[in-house]
Amino acid sequence: MHKIRLYNESAPTYHLRYRQIQRIKYQAITPFLIEGPIIDVGIGTGIGLPSLIKFSPIVGVDGAVEMLRFAAEQIKEEKYKHRIVSLVCAVAEALPFRDHSVPTVVSITVIQNFTDINQGLAELIRVLQKEGRCAITSLSKTLPLDELESTIKADVALISQFEKLADEDDGLVFQLI
Numbered sequence: 001m002h003k004i005r006l007y008n009e010s011a012p013t014y015h016l017r018y019r020q021i022q023r024i025k026y027q028a029i030t031p032f033l034i035e036g037p038i039i040d041v042g043i044g045t046g047i048g049l050p051s052l053i054k055f056s057p058i059v060g061v062d063g064a065v066e067m068l069r070f071a072a073e074q075i076k077e078e079k080y081k082h083r084i085v086s087l088v089c090a091v092a093e094a095l096p097f098r099d100h101s102v103p104t105v106v107s108i109t110v111i112q113n114f115t116d117i118n119q120g121l122a123e124l125i126r127v128l129q130k131e132g133r134c135a136i137t138s139l140s141k142t143l144p145l146d147e148l149e150s151t152i153k154a155d156v157a158l159i160s161q162f163e164k165l166a167d168e169d170d171g172l173v174f175q176l177i
């Protein structure tokens with residue numbers, strides 16, 4: 001919760017400061033995802049929207065309502081006019097979605113902020129359909145790849161992994177078996 005408060009306070013500067021670097025991360029994971037509805041957990045200010053636009057509907061979840069306000073401004077742009085993008089203020093540790101409800105879940109540079117990493121990751125997996133794909137990246141200095149991998153408590157097949165993505169994130173894409 002403390003981290004979410006910080007994001008609420010820094011929303012305007014976050015978008016300007018991080019949009020280039022975060023866009024690289026979204027571009028890296030997108031080719032491994034499955035077409036169809038997608039949930040972006042920790043969507044922030046919506047920096048990933050241009051990469052995720054072909055997946056529709058997009059549901060962006062974030063605990064920080066001020067970050068979501070920025071994302072809401074972006075989806076007013078013409079290119080999103082015929083796309084369904086919904087924004088939900090909620091925490092990763094208690095996602096307001098049914099079990100096995102979507103083929104794709106992404107969470108980019110968020111998991112290291114979770115109040116409870118095990119619970120949050122379990123939630124990302126809970127909402128994923130069988131054979132659905134999940135892409136997660138984390139700040140490598142806080143949660144490196146080996147620790148991230150060992151946090152997954154489900155039968156999954158590894159599709160891809162990343163180290164020092166855009167110089168700072170480790171990450172992986174896995175498929176639920």
Ligand SMILES: C[S@@+](CC[C@H](N)C(=O)[O-])C[C@H]1O[C@@H](n2cnc3c(N)ncnc32)[C@H](O)[C@@H]1O
Nearest residue numbers: 007022042043044047062063064091092108113
């Ligand atoms: C580093 S930003 C990344 C935002 C976006 N994914 C991007 O790449 O630009 C982390 C985001 O995760 C959100 N966040 C942190 N912990 C969260 C949690 N437990 N549940 C939901 N959102 C969370 C923050 O409010 C913030 O918007």
